[in-house]
Amino acid sequence: LQDEPIRIFRGGPELPVDQRWDGRTTTGEIVEDGEYGAVFTVIYRKGDVAVDRLAGPVLIDTIYPTFDVEAAYLLFSPDGDGRRDVIEVSHRTEIEDEWHVELRASNGTIVRQLTVRNGILADLTWDGTDERGDPVPDGEYFYRVRGSDRAGNVATVELPPIQVDRRLSAAWMFVDRPAFSPNGDGVGDELIFELRVTPEIELASWELFISDSEGVPVRNFGGFGETRFPLTLGWRGNNNVGQRVIDGEYEATFQAAYTKGDVAEVTVGSLVVDTMPPTISVGTQYLSLIHI
Numbered sequence: 514l515q516d517e518p519i520r521i522f523r524g525g526p527e528l529p530v531d532q533r534w535d536g537r538t539t540t541g542e543i544v545e546d547g548e549y550g551a552v553f554t555v556i557y558r559k560g561d562v563a564v565d566r567l568a569g570p571v572l573i574d575t576i577y578p579t580f581d582v583e584a585a586y587l588l589f590s591p592d593g594d595g596r597r598d599v600i601e602v603s604h605r606t607e608i609e610d611e612w613h614v615e616l617r618a619s620n621g622t623i624v625r626q627l628t629v630r631n632g633i634l635a636d637l638t639w640d641g642t643d644e645r646g647d648p649v650p651d652g653e654y655f656y657r658v659r660g661s662d663r664a665g666n667v668a669t670v671e672l673p674p675i676q677v678d679r680r681l682s683a684a685w686m687f688v689d690r691p692a693f694s695p696n697g698d699g700v701g702d703e704l705i706f707e708l709r710v711t712p713e714i715e716l717a718s719w720e721l722f723i724s725d726s727e728g729v730p731v732r733n734f735g736g737f738g739e740t741r742f743p744l745t746l747g748w749r750g751n752n753n754v755g756q757r758v759i760d761g762e763y764e765a766t767f768q769a770a771y772t773k774g775d776v777a778e779v780t781v782g783s784l785v786v787d788t789m790p791p792t793i794s795v796g797t798q799y800l801s802l803i804h805i
């Protein structure tokens with residue numbers, strides 16, 4: 514606070530009910546942010562002078578609250594499977610007069626809300642339930658944070674829509690035969706897989722891996738959400754480095770990872786690799802030759 518007056522109001526015998534100050538100096542310039550004091554002086558005709566001061570300073574603050582609101586993802590499936598069951602929202606704020614959080618459904622209904630006064634806004638986690646703890650319907654939800662300071666400056670930040678999606682997702686795999694012989698003779702050299710996913714649910718990635726009888730993966734196929742399904746793949750009995758696997762039983766597992774957190778898996782076992790041709794032995798114990 515400075516003792517030098519920056520704005521002076523004067524009047525005659527008629528005292529106004531109130532006196533408004535717009536934050537400007539006597540010459541009309543806007544004052545700098547900071548604390549200011551006010552002194553009220555009355556001079557009576559008989560010569561007496563009465564002075565009163567405000568008990569506390571007047572705060573000038575023209576800067577709006579600044580803060581960041583972020584979420585690692587906006588699509589989740591609160592279905593209890595341990596994958597994307599909650600959405601975590603992080604806040605980077607300073608101490609302000611008030612923080613208010615609202616989570617609204619697309620129809621405007623308030624699902625959750627929180628108010629923090631004279632403090633910072635901590636990170637929040639939403640599990641897809643309302644104030645009563647009941648699961649909310651699938652759909653879009655809107656997360657908004659409003660910050661206000663002592664001077665009445667208000668700033669608002671809203672996340673892009675949050676999507677709740679509990680729809681069931683699945684994976685399907687079909688194999689054209691239980692056994693094949695990848696020996697290059699042109700007959701039964703390839704095992705054909707047909708892979709399918711739930712088409713209306715966004716896919717993040719997929720993987721098909723073939724394992725030997727000990728459970729060790731020998732061949733992997735994979736891709737991301739842009740892959741077009743149904744997908745047909747052929748396996749010619751080679752491993753990941755191009756070498757032919759040994760004869761025996763194998764197992765194929767197809768995993769589909771959906772963006773909302775679901776992972777669907779299907780396995781087909783007892784897939785036989787057999788490259789050895791049948792052997793035939795002919796004995797002579799009962800063979801007799803007849804001369805004609």
